[in-house]
Amino acid sequence: MSAIRVRIAPSPTGPLHIGTARTALFNYLFAKRMGGTFILRLEDTDEARSTLEYERDILQGLHWLGLEWDEGPEVAGLPARGAFGPYRQMERLDRYREAADKLLAEDKAYHCYCTPEELDADRKAQEADHQPPHYVGRCSHLSAAARADKEKAGVKPVVRFRVGEGVVAFDDIVRGHVEIDTKALGGDLIIVRSNGTPLYHFTVCLDDVDMQISHVIRGEDHLSNTPKHILLFRALGAPIPEFAHLPLILNPDRTKMSKRKSQTAVADYRAQGYIAEAFVNFLALLGWASGTEEEIFTLDELIARFSLEKVHQGGAVFDKERLEWLNGQWIRRLSDDELVERALPFLANAVAARGAAGESVRTPNAEDLRALMPIVRERMPTLSGVGDMVDFLFVDDLRVEPDALVPKKWDRASTLTALTEARHVIAETGKVSFEAEELEAALRQLAEGRGWKAGDLFMAIRVAVTGKTATPPLFDTLVALGYERALVRLDAARELLEAAPAG
């Protein structure tokens, strides 16, 4: 039995897509589970659309998810790894040319001089005739003289691969037995453009041969293309790898997940505060289940449980609510240090945004955030959630809407009275030591003495010192704010109520 070698072969024509990430994950899990090799190959032959920026996004995304490749191209100063390179298709052009020439010499492929206009006309005619679109074979048996004429006229030919007749069958690890008649393949396919660069179906196969790929694990959208690949493998005289076609990840309307209808860039999720552990966990559960009722898994736990045989056949809708829940689960599992490190940039951003909006702010540091961990970690569905939670602590000139200060069922006058008395109680209690429990006891006593609902009093104070109606626990928040600043904010709120017209 030969070595297990699998690959992820993204094309840098866009940022790392959810679907690519999931395919990469399943390849990775399979490789690690089987003690095989996980290979990264960049399919950059679409020069017009490929960019270095996308390439970096893809590599960084895979790295972020923890899907390290055993073999792959050089990136960001790191050297290429592996003995089957180059791992970037544009660096393999000689290899493709050589292989194409061989197919040409063996008459398994031929030069085609049809113009785009002719091809287009063919397609239109076929459509009108209710025929599936296919190449009509105009150039498949050109005489030497005819070819010479075309060459003389300066027509640059493409190379077409002879598809031939018959039925191609294969046993897909997740789909089972599949048979497709070559008639459904669209005729002889182009493997080299007129400008000499090779096309996808050709490059994947040749690369998979050269890199000795044992299992091709990819999205179901390639299932119909697989016969073409099998034919190509045969023509190349190479062994045919195993295939495993993964179910598609779907938009809520059950169509193939697309940028148009869903957020598909992995980097965007990262920027919104989703953490890699949760993302990997979530992706793994799209089209695969362990068979037990567990559902929180680390990458290593996934490796230990993964098998292609348990991969589903039906597509899976990307459910963001579930991702968010998992993210919260994973955030709560992080240590304080890890959470602080990951969440601090989000907090800093949120504070900076308020600064940019004209407020006077102080940039939070790791110590600040660390102190807030106990009151914040249970409340964060995403890392970015930390901003809404505690940004007010870093604003010096907090501005509050007077109306927001008044609890439901209270009016301005009673709110002013309550805040004035609360300010006094807080000032007195805090003189000795400023602690949550003591503050709570004193303020509850105040509320009881005056016949106020404690919740109403607390809400008035909350809004006065935070500007928000939803915050971490009030007394911890007051402590985090500090004695002086708490009193300053209470005073500012009272002035606001005094100044504003009675409401």
Add this chain to the structure above:
RNA sequence: GCCCCCAUCGUCUAGAGGCCUAGGACGCCACCCUUUCAAGGUGGAGAUCAGGGGUUCGAAUCCCCUUGGGGGCACCA
């Protein structure tokens, strides 16, 4: 249009002929906890297993048909 694939609660899924009057999770609702918001706990609604035929003593599980959905058919990958 042609070819291929798929089909269990709204969603992710368990289920490999009897353990299923179909289990879990997300979401939703209620209650508990509670100063707000969360988190957590308890309970609930929610799938006649797409429909119809078979096979079998017995079918969500096997077979066929229908319906529905999806994917593929480029000098994109």
